Amino acid sequence: MRRYDYLVVGCGMFGAVFARRAAEAGRRVRVIDKRPHIAGNCYSEQIAGVEVHRYGPHIFHTDNPRVWQFLNRFTEFNNYTHHGRVRHGNRVWSFPINLMTLAQLWGIRTPAEAERKLHEVRVPCEKPQNLQEWILSQVGEELYEIFVRGYTTKQWGRDPAELPPSIIRRIPIRQTYDDRYFADRFQGVPIGGYTHMFANMLDHDAIDVELGVDYFEHAGELEGDAERVVYTGKIDEYFGYRFGELEYRSLRFENEVLEGDFQGTAIVNYTEAAVPFTRITEHKHFEFQTSRQTVITREYPAACDRGQVPYYPIRDAANAALYERYRAEAGRSGLLLGGRLATYQYYDMHQVVAQALTLADKEFQREDLPVHPPRLAA
Numbered sequence: 035m036r037r038y039d040y041l042v043v044g045c046g047m048f049g050a051v052f053a054r055r056a057a058e059a060g061r062r063v064r065v066i067d068k069r070p071h072i073a074g075n076c077y078s079e080q081i082a083g084v085e086v087h088r089y090g091p092h093i094f095h096t097d098n099p100r101v102w103q104f105l106n107r108f109t110e111f112n113n114y115t116h117h118g119r120v121r122h123g124n125r126v127w128s129f130p131i132n133l134m135t136l137a138q139l140w141g142i143r144t145p146a147e148a149e150r151k152l153h154e155v156r157v158p159c160e161k162p163q164n165l166q167e168w169i170l171s172q173v174g175e176e177l178y179e180i181f182v183r184g185y186t187t188k189q190w191g192r193d194p195a196e197l198p199p200s201i202i203r204r205i206p207i208r209q210t211y212d213d214r215y216f217a218d219r220f221q222g223v224p225i226g227g228y229t230h231m232f233a234n235m236l237d238h239d240a241i242d243v244e245l246g247v248d249y250f251e252h253a254g255e256l257e258g259d260a261e262r263v264v265y266t267g268k269i270d271e272y273f274g275y276r277f278g279e280l281e282y283r284s285l286r287f288e289n290e291v292l293e294g295d296f297q298g299t300a301i302v303n304y305t306e307a308a309v310p311f312t313r314i315t316e317h318k319h320f321e322f323q324t325s326r327q328t329v330i331t332r333e334y335p336a337a338c339d340r341g342q343v344p345y346y347p348i349r350d351a352a353n354a355a356l357y358e359r360y361r362a363e364a365g366r367s368g369l370l371l372g373g374r375l376a377t378y379q380y381y382d383m384h385q386v387v388a389q390a391l392t393l394a395d396k397e398f399q400r401e402d403l404p405v406h407p408p409r410l411a412a
């Protein structure tokens with residue numbers, strides 16, 4: 035008899051949320067991750083008394099009450115709301131582009147003045163085919179130069195004219211003084227850190243977590259001991275790259291421990307092409323800490339070979355078509371896919387939580403799975 039109803043490959047947001055819901059539905063779950071820690075890319079750890087987001091700054095935000103209520107069972111969020119800042123040359127700009135940014139650049143003060151000026155500078159384009167055409171049609175050359183060209187080229191290793199507009203469309207352009215990065219109703223950072231939130235979520239008698247376990251090294255044994263597999267790793271890797279490799283961008287992070295306050299805010303984006311990193315995160319500002327020491331992280335975009343951590347899917351037409359072939363293959367094999375690597379899509383955390391809750395809803399309406407009572411703690 036198989037010991038588990040589900041094997042969940044990957045202990046990131048998708049894997050942890052699904053595992054919790056499965057356990058609460060009376061299923062027995064084994065969660066593995068090849069990393070030595072839980073929480074996937076949301077992982078945070080203490081360095082010099084500061085909670086550091088190891089895989090890049092993570093700010094939780096959602097408009098979905100169900101997602102918010104679900105996570106609030108496992109943590110309390112502080113009320114951190116992100117306000118972006120951009121450094122270009124010696125100047126600091128308000129970001130995302132809003133009326134304050136336009137006031138800094140052009141000295142204008144009202145939405146009507148902003149609309150008049152933007153109307154004047156926009157480069158008309160009926161059907162923008164790429165990121166450059168799209169952003170020029172929204173804000174014109176000057177704002178494109180300061181905020182988009184250098185940053186995007188560094189981030190993606192490609193000219194903005196070779197990238198799809200979808201990459202940048204999620205960043206708002208506002209003609210008000212609202213400079214919140216996210217406009218969602220619920221926002222914050224878990225008090226005590228993301229890892230603590232994940233530990234609480236996974237703390238259930240029906241969940242076994244095994245770390246430092248690579249699925250591909252033990253696939254036979256792992257699959258033989260579970261009724262179904264939920265896979266959140268790279269989909270092309272699962273199928274042995276048989277149709278070819280999906281492309282990603284990677285990142286390199288460099289931490290430094292310093293005294294005092296380095297930049298007075300959590301994140302500053304460096305948008306000039308000549309500066310090799312894209313942003314500096316000063317983690318203590320996520321928790322409104324005024325400690326003597328501070329930890330900053332410089333974030334360098336990088337090419338992504340097989341050995342590197344894949345962060346951002348490069349979802350152009352060729353990669354999207356390749357992904358569809360893998361997805362069809364997964365459908366035929368009965369494999370359950372979830373999260374950003376298996377569905378080859380950039381998602382923010384709340385979207386991954388929603389995706390996992392939806393899969394759980396679907397799964398636990400199934401009649402053909404055995405229902406086990408939760409095991410009692412020893």
Ligand code: FAD
Pocket residue numbers: 043044045046047048049066067068069073074075076089090091092093094095247248249250266267268285345346372373374375381382383384386
């Ligand atoms: P992951 O967290 O990547 O988890 C997948 C796990 O699977 C990994 O731990 C991996 O080790 C494991 N795995 C893969 N292959 C195997 C294998 N063969 N065997 C065993 N285990 C395996 N979202 C926000 O909402 N707000 C933000 O501010 C934000 N900032 C971000 C900043 C950066 C730099 C990045 C890259 C992302 C950011 N995100 C943010 C997005 C957020 O990180 C993702 O939405 C979320 O982490 C996705 O969870 P996941 O479970 O899909 O993937």
